[in-house]
Amino acid sequence: MAEASVTEGARSRDISDVHDAAGQVLTRSEAVTPTGGATATEQQFYYYFNGRRVASVGALDHQALNYADTAAGWIDGGFSSWPCCLHALLGYSARMRSATITRTTGETDIAVTVNLDGSGEYAVSTGIGFLDHMIEQLSRHSLIDIDCKVDGDLHVDQHHTTEDSAIAIGEAVAKALGDKAGIRRYGSAYSPMDETLSRVALDISGRPYLVWNSDFTQERLGEMDTELFKHWFHSFAGSAGITLHVETLYGENNHHIIESIFKGLARALRDAVEIDPRKGGAIPSTKGTLG
Numbered sequence: 001m002a003e004a005s006v007t008e009g010a011r012s013r014d015i016s017d018v019h020d021a022a023g024q025v026l027t028r029s030e031a032v033t034p035t036g037g038a039t040a041t042e043q044q045f046y047y048y049f050n051g052r053r054v055a056s057v058g059a060l061d062h063q064a065l066n067y068a069d070t071a072a073g074w075i076d077g078g079f080s081s082w083p084c085c086l087h088a089l090l091g092y093s094a095r096m097r098s099a100t101i102t103r104t105t106g107e108t109d110i111a112v113t114v115n116l117d118g119s120g121e122y123a124v125s126t127g128i129g130f131l132d133h134m135i136e137q138l139s140r141h142s143l144i145d146i147d148c149k150v151d152g153d154l155h156v157d158q159h160h161t162t163e164d165s166a167i168a169i170g171e172a173v174a175k176a177l178g179d180k181a182g183i184r185r186y187g188s189a190y191s192p193m194d195e196t197l198s199r200v201a202l203d204i205s206g207r208p209y210l211v212w213n214s215d216f217t218q219e220r221l222g223e224m225d226t227e228l229f230k231h232w233f234h235s236f237a238g239s240a241g242i243t244l245h246v247e248t249l250y251g252e253n254n255h256h257i258i259e260s261i262f263k264g265l266a267r268a269l270r271d272a273v274e275i276d277p278r279k280g281g282a283i284p285s286t287k288g289t290l291g
């Protein structure tokens with residue numbers, strides 16, 4: 001529970017409906033200028049999270065936060081509304097939406113960590129250079145941090161390594177999303193790359209489904225079999241619980257085609273996993289649950 005500790009004469013109260021998943025409560029303290037005749041313009045609200053001052057707000061202007069303290073340091077302004085600030089606080093300071101998946105089978109030894117509230121930092125090592133390149137694009141353009149280490153049975157072929165990287169990343173995304181409260185849920189992107197245009201649309205529905213309308217004219221890119229790309233997306237949709245539609249509208253260069261698809265997935269996913277401050281933490285379904 002956060003403790004308020006502001007200037008003398010301050011009043012404080014808990015805003016009990018504002019809390020993170022661990023039940024930690026955000027506290028608001030209302031500091032009124034102690035010399036008589038305080039007017040609204042002299043009021044300042046300070047927000048504390050776990051005893052640390054995270055924001056100050058002028059009484060007449062709740063839409064303009066003066067600053068917020070996040071793990072990244074003090075941020076001046078930059079938030080258009082209190083919900084946006086709160087999202088930043090809960091996202092960066094208290095409730096990073098991250099998850100780790102590890103599993104060892106006879107085919108692969110895999111460790112994946114994702115952070116949905118990241119900045120697109122990655123460390124990817126699957127043993128398949130082209131697949132690394134694609135997962136790195138996914139991270140960079142979704143702003144989801146992805147650590148993905150796979151030690152797979154590449155002496156057999158690339159199938160298990162490709163499939164298990166997708167399953168583990170999908171599982172990690174699903175785990176990091178938790179009950180999916182407050183997320184935008186839907187995302188889509190048109191993704192051009194030179195002569196190629198791909199479209200990716202997805203719904204974090206809890207109902208895995210893949211529609212795939214993309215073809216390749218080469219058997220391999222680098223050392224990677226192009227038939228595995230559809231399988232990667234099928235496996236990812238399945239483990240993440242995502243309805244995923246992929247279509248290349250036109251394109252010739254096989255490298256451009258698959259790279260535009262991964263970048264399209266990244267942009268669509270970035271939108272869909274984002275917290276929508278207008279939803280106030282609600283599950284985005286009239287059913288009340290997503291999968």
Ligand SMILES: [Mn+2]
Nearest residue numbers: 133255256259
């Ligand atoms: Mn490339």
